[in-house]
Structures are given as C-alpha cells and as structure tokens.
Amino acid sequence: MKRIESSKAGGSQFIPGYVQATDYSDLESFMVAKLKVTGQLDMQIDSDFQNVDGAVSNAVVPELWTGIRDDVRGVYIGEFAFWYSDYISFIAESPNGQFTSDEEREIIEILSSFRTEN
Structure with missing residues (x-):
C-alpha cells in the first residue's frame, strides 16, 4: 500500500458540466496535481508506513482531492479516476519515477489544457 501526497502543480481548463442530462458541476x-509517494506499507509484515522519497506523477483531479491518501493499493489510472458519466483519468507517470524540470513543465502544460467541449 502507498501513501500519496497530492498537491496543486497547476490549474486546469477542465470544467465539469452536463453529460447526458446529468450535472457534474x-x-x-x-x-x-503532483502525486508524490511519501510512504509504503507491506500489509503482510508492516504495522505502519515507512517514509520514502518516492515516485512523482501528475494527474488532472478535482481540487477537493488535495491532501494525503494512505489507502492507495492499485494503479493510478484507477485510484485517481473521477466519475464523469464513466470513470475518467488523466495521468502522467515517468518510467523511472521522476521528471526533469522541462518534462514536468511540459506535462503540466498538456494536462492543464484538457477541457470539455461545449
């Protein structure tokens, strides 16, 4: 299990509205969001999280999700998906767990550009 700290890395143009007559505002x-692994726990042998300086990913999520989650067991595509008439996730993960500053800037720019069509 992982402990993930979610903090705002940039704004988003994604503004939820209506999908098939359902209001998601x-x-x-x-x-x-910047998603940073700050703890790991082996549920078979550990009784508490071990602090780590872990991998960093980015995702488009509701601002309400800022904070720490200590219940992450699955892959980010499922753990950080939100319901918008179906589960939706926008995730950027680095193969080695870290992004260069140029990569991070480009990722934030791309992820912030996702928006709904009117």
Missing part, C-alpha cells in the same frame, strides 16, 4: 474546480 458538484465536482467543482479541477487542478493538475
């Missing part, structure tokens, strides 16, 4: 504002 209650999801409120979205952000590009």
Whole structure:
C-alpha cells in the first residue's frame, strides 16, 4: 500500500458540466496535481508506513482531492479516476519515477489544457 501526497502543480481548463442530462458541476474546480509517494506499507509484515522519497506523477483531479491518501493499493489510472458519466483519468507517470524540470513543465502544460467541449 502507498501513501500519496497530492498537491496543486497547476490549474486546469477542465470544467465539469452536463453529460447526458446529468450535472457534474458538484465536482467543482479541477487542478493538475503532483502525486508524490511519501510512504509504503507491506500489509503482510508492516504495522505502519515507512517514509520514502518516492515516485512523482501528475494527474488532472478535482481540487477537493488535495491532501494525503494512505489507502492507495492499485494503479493510478484507477485510484485517481473521477466519475464523469464513466470513470475518467488523466495521468502522467515517468518510467523511472521522476521528471526533469522541462518534462514536468511540459506535462503540466498538456494536462492543464484538457477541457470539455461545449
């Protein structure tokens, strides 16, 4: 299991609205989040999280999701998906767990550009 700290890395143009007559505006504002692994726990042998300086990823998620999650067991595409008439996820993961500053800037720019069509 992982402990993930989610913090705002940038704004998002994704503004939830109506999909097939269902209003999703209650999801409120979205952000590009920095997802940082700060702890790991082996559920078979550990009783508490071990602090780590782990991998970094980015995702488009509701701003309400800022904070720490200590229940992440699966892959990010499922763990950081939101319901928008179906599960949706926008995730950028590095093969080695880290991005260069140029890569991070480009990723934030790309992820922040996702938006709904009117």
